[in-house]
Amino acid sequence: MFPVKAADGSEDALRQVVIAEALNGLSRDHREVLTETVMRRRTVNEAADILGLPVSIVKSRVYYALRALRILLEERGVTT
Amino acid sequence: MSVEHTDVGAYALGLLEDDDRRAFEQHVTGCAECTAELHGLAGMRALLTGVGPVEADDGDLPDGVPDLLSRRRREDRRRRRGTLVIGLAAGVALVAGGVTAGAALVSPGGGTHQHGSPAADVLAKGTRHTATDPTTHAVAVVATRPETFGTEVGLDLAGVRGPLTCRLVAVLRSGRQQAVTEWAVPPKGYGVPGSRAHLQVHGGIAASPGEVSRYDVLIEGGGRLVSIPV
Numbered sequence: 297m298f299p300v301k302a303a304d305g306s307e308d309a310l311r312q313v314v315i316a317e318a319l320n321g322l323s324r325d326h327r328e329v330l331t332e333t334v335m336r337r338r339t340v341n342e343a344a345d346i347l348g349l350p351v352s353i354v355k356s357r358v359y360y361a362l363r364a365l366r367i368l369l370e371e372r373g374v375t376t
Numbered sequence: 377m378s379v380e381h382t383d384v385g386a387y388a389l390g391l392l393e394d395d396d397r398r399a400f401e402q403h404v405t406g407c408a409e410c411t412a413e414l415h416g417l418a419g420m421r422a423l424l425t426g427v428g429p430v431e432a433d434d435g436d437l438p439d440g441v442p443d444l445l446s447r448r449r450r451e452d453r454r455r456r457r458g459t460l461v462i463g464l465a466a467g468v469a470l471v472a473g474g475v476t477a478g479a480a481l482v483s484p485g486g487g488t489h490q491h492g493s494p495a496a497d498v499l500a501k502g503t504r505h506t507a508t509d510p511t512t513h514a515v516a517v518v519a520t521r522p523e524t525f526g527t528e529v530g531l532d533l534a535g536v537r538g539p540l541t542c543r544l545v546a547v548l549r550s551g552r553q554q555a556v557t558e559w560a561v562p563p564k565g566y567g568v569p570g571s572r573a574h575l576q577v578h579g580g581i582a583a584s585p586g587e588v589s590r591y592d593v594l595i596e597g598g599g600r601l602v603s604i605p606v
Contacts, residue, residue, distance in 0.1 A: 315423060334389045334424045337569055341393050352380070355392075359385030362420055369423075 318368035326361035333358060379403040384410045388417035389424065390513045397510075422506035422515050495578035498530035503585070508535075509602040515567065516602045518544075518591045526582040529556045533575040533593065533601075534567020541596035546581045546588045554581040556591070 319327055332343040333354070340358060344351040379399050386392050387400045404410045502519030517532040531544050538561035545553045557579035566575040581588070585606070593601040 330424060333386070333391045334421065338391070339393050340386045340391045340396075343391075355380065355386045356382040358389065358391060359382035362385045362388070362417055366417070366420065374423075 314372045314374055315369065318365055318372055318374070321368045322361060322364055325357060326364055329354060329357040330361050330365070381407070381410055381413075384413045385417060387510065388414055389421045390508065390510060401510075418508065419506055421508040422517065493576060493578065494528075495530040495532070495576035498528050498578065499532055499576065502528070502530060505591075505604050505606045507602055507604040509600075512536075512601050514593065514602040516591075516593060516604050518604045518606065520585050520588075520606070522585050523580065526580060527585045527588065528580050529578070529591070531556070531575075531577050531591075531593070533577075536561050536575070536601065537565035537568055538563045540601075542601060543594050543596065544577065544579065545592050545594060546583060547590050547592055548583055548587050549589045550587070554583060555579075556581055 319330070322330070328347070329343065332338060332346055333340060336343075338346070340354045341351050344354045347354065349357075379396075379402075383392065383396065383400045384404070387397065387404075392400060400410075404414060498521050499517065499519040502521040504517055504519045506515070506517045508515045513535045514533065515535045519530045519532075521528045527546070529544070529546070533542075540561040541558065542561060543558040544556040546556055547553055557577050559575065559577050561575065564571040566573060588606055590606060591604045593603075595601055
């Protein structure tokens with residue numbers, strides 16, 4: 297299904313691609329909030345400054361983004 | 377300091393600042409709902425910490441997936457075969473950090489063997505378990521493989537700054553502990569900004585995988601960096 301080289305670690309390679317794909321399946325707001333926080337190693341307060349949003353919005357967005365992502369991952373057979 | 381139930385997401389990912397984190401920790405002890413949510417979200421931090429930013433080059437492209445895939449394939453060609461076997465944690469550096477960081481991940485000890493270390497091998501092929509410590513922010517992946525001697529164990533550790541001396545122990549269901557291996561964390565750390573390479577170590581125990589209830593990364597002098605239930 298994925299054009300991933302089936303080297304020694306094919307399962308992991310596939311897993312990484314599946315995660316990247318799931319992230320791309322998120323809405324723009326959700327992807328953005330995860331990118332600006334966990335993937336860039338910023339706290340929600342730091343991300344709120346960068347995004348120009350209240351911290352409370354960033355926190356709740358992180359939560360709903362995670363829930364959405366978990367569903368996208370589960371649909372792809374990745375359990376967390 | 378007001379605590380919302382939805383703070384559980386930011387807490388699970390280690391994104392709260394100290395005041396908020398403490399407030400949430402107080403809240404969660406009395407909130408069954410958040411405790412359950414936290415349990416469900418526990419694996420997400422390890423997953424996401426291992427993945428670099430994924431925005432498509434032009435923003436919200438509907439075809440961002442093929443774009444990402446082709447970018448990843450280009451990266452693959454630029455790297456030597458075998459880097460991907462290190463697994464999810466390595467994905468960060470590969471996407472975000474490029475070739476140099478990827479090479480560092482292949483052989484953190486300075487070796488050049490392209491099929492990876494024994495740690496990378498068991499991490500790629502073994503049964504994997506992940507955990508993130510909400511306090512220390514350490515992210516660990518333990519992989520195990522049954523062997524005639526007992527269990528072969530690989531550890532991938534990130535989100536750690538030194539100097540520290542650490543040891544990985546297996547805690548058996550009987551309550552006994554068996555040492556897996558020990559190592560030092562230099563001041564610059566592993567899997568942190570400025571030092572992207574993760575630590576990967578390898579060892580073994582005499583017990584079978586089924587006899588182990590969890591693996592603990594302990595800090596010399598007291599304390600625990602992270603505990604990985606299996």
